[in-house]
Amino acid sequence: MGKIIKKTRTTKETDISCALELYTQGSSKINSGVGFLDHMLESFSKHGQIDLTLTCKGDTHIDDHHSVEDVAIVLGSALREAIFPIQSVERFGSANVVMDEAMVSCDLDLSNRPFLHFDIDIDGKVGQFDVELVEEFFRALVQASGITAHIVLQRGKNRHHIIEAAFKSFAVALRRALVMNERAGVPSTKGIL
Numbered sequence: 001m002g003k004i005i006k007k008t009r010t011t012k013e014t015d016i017s018c019a020l021e022l023y024t025q026g027s028s029k030i031n032s033g034v035g036f037l038d039h040m041l042e043s044f045s046k047h048g049q050i051d052l053t054l055t056c057k058g059d060t061h062i063d064d065h066h067s068v069e070d071v072a073i074v075l076g077s078a079l080r081e082a083i084f085p086i087q088s089v090e091r092f093g094s095a096n097v098v099m100d101e102a103m104v105s106c107d108l109d110l111s112n113r114p115f116l117h118f119d120i121d122i123d124g125k126v127g128q129f130d131v132e133l134v135e136e137f138f139r140a141l142v143q144a145s146g147i148t149a150h151i152v153l154q155r156g157k158n159r160h161h162i163i164e165a166a167f168k169s170f171a172v173a174l175r176r177a178l179v180m181n182e183r184a185g186v187p188s189t190k191g192i193l
Contacts, residue, residue: 004051005078013066014058016074022082022178024051032056032071034064036129037137040167041071047097048171068133069140076144083178084146084193086110091187093177097169102156106169109148110177112193116142117150126160134163138170147174 006019028045030038033056045052054075058067094107104120118135125131142149149170156162186192 003082005082007074007078007081009070009074009077011066011070014056014070016056016058016070017054018071018074018078019051019053020075020078020082021051022049024049026050028052028054030054032067033058033060034067034129036126037064037068037071040164041075043164044167044171046171047168048175050171050175064129064133065136068137072137072140073144076141076147079141079145079147083110084112085186086112086193087186088180088182088184089187090177090179090181090184091193093173093175095169095172095176096154097165097172099156099161099165099168100158102158102161102165103154104156104162104165104169105150105152105154106166106173107150108170108173108177110146110193111148112146113148114143114146115148117152120151120153120162120166122153122159122162124159126163131159131163134166138166149173 004021008017026046026049028042030041056067091110096105116139
């Protein structure tokens, strides 16, 4: 942990490069081609204290789906390499994040067993961004990273606030799960994660 992880992925739909480093100040340089996603990833980087550089050239002339999902795949893949094999960290993290009237909770486990429980029932758009892509993003992220995450809307009305609170709560929960704990060794009775 604490090393720079670089990942690339090129398909007929997207061309993505990503570099991240855990345990930093959370600086970012992001150009995904999807403005709202850039804003969310900047929040993720800052509140997760993860330095993140990411670019994506995608087929946004069709829509944002491929870019959003593929960015999550690449980011998740980088996180997996940075986190596992897991040792001497807390493993579990939890956060409730409020943004004005909205509050979203995230509980996660660095289990190396991907699973997403996503309980945020909103629809429509934020600007040009289809909010249904938020669940697609987190599903691809946990699948690629090996993280179990439960992301739940506690209350809120404003879609922007709700989505940003979701990204921030995931970031803070991840930061807390990655807190160093030398006594933990491999934090599992299995002896491996």
